[in-house]
Amino acid sequence: MxxxxxxxxxxxxxxxxxxxxxxxxxxxxxxxxxxxxxxxxxVPLAMTQNDFVYFVQQWQISICDRRPCLKPARPVFSILGLWPSSYTGQLLSNCNNGSRFNQQKISDLLIKLDAEWPSLLHEDNIMFWKEEWERHGICTETKLNQHAFFQAALKLKQKYKLTEILQERGIYPFGNVYGLDSISNAITAMTGHRPQIQCNLFKQIPQLSQIFLCFDTTATKIIDCPQRRRCQHDAVMFPYTLGS
Known part of the structure; x- marks a missing residue:
């Protein structure tokens, strides 16, 4: 047993x-x-490669056709942002290793910023710039400090006057419809580099809304934008007035 x-x-x-x-x-x-x-x-966001920056201008009429704006829309392009990005397609934002926004650092730029980089959706432009710096700008801080970031955008706006560039190729904001390729080719011909074109819908009509130009990480040398289609329509309206 x-x-x-x-x-x-x-x-x-x-x-x-x-x-x-x-x-x-x-x-x-x-x-x-x-x-x-x-x-x-x-993988932390801070490790994402900053390969280039988008300089984005918005056509105010199209933006305010799509949503109510707190300020009168004008038939002009104004700055929307200077956004660091990577060739993987990821837009860098909310980096945690940069400085907080300080209005005093851009006090000499405020008048120009009010004219060229206004917020259409905020009463206070300062709050808009604060959001842009703390969401996107701090991701460029190793190359562009806060003053240099906003100054760079203003310089690009002065140099790349999109309304004049398009008019040189017979494209006017009079409510006419233009082929998307015609707009892109016009900008490429005048700048030497490929842009990206974005549109939005107003009463089911696609409108030109934003134009993206691409630059090196110091925002000084223009380069070709990646081949990315931001508008799924072949032609867009270029409106002059709200609701046109």
């Missing part, structure tokens, strides 16, 4: 040892697949 009991005890111990070994083997095999996935999903 004792022999039988000892044999059963040995069998139980062997079974437990085999089960533990099998569990370790399964855990090791699973970790080979799980670990890389976990690492890829926790």
């Amino acid at each position: 004792k022999v039988t009991y000892d044999l059963m005890l040995i069998l139980v111990v062997v079974f437990e040892l085999l089960q533990a070994a099998l569990c370790d083997l399964q855990t090791h095999n699973v970790s080979q697949f799980v670990q890389p996935v976990m690492q890829a999903s926790t």
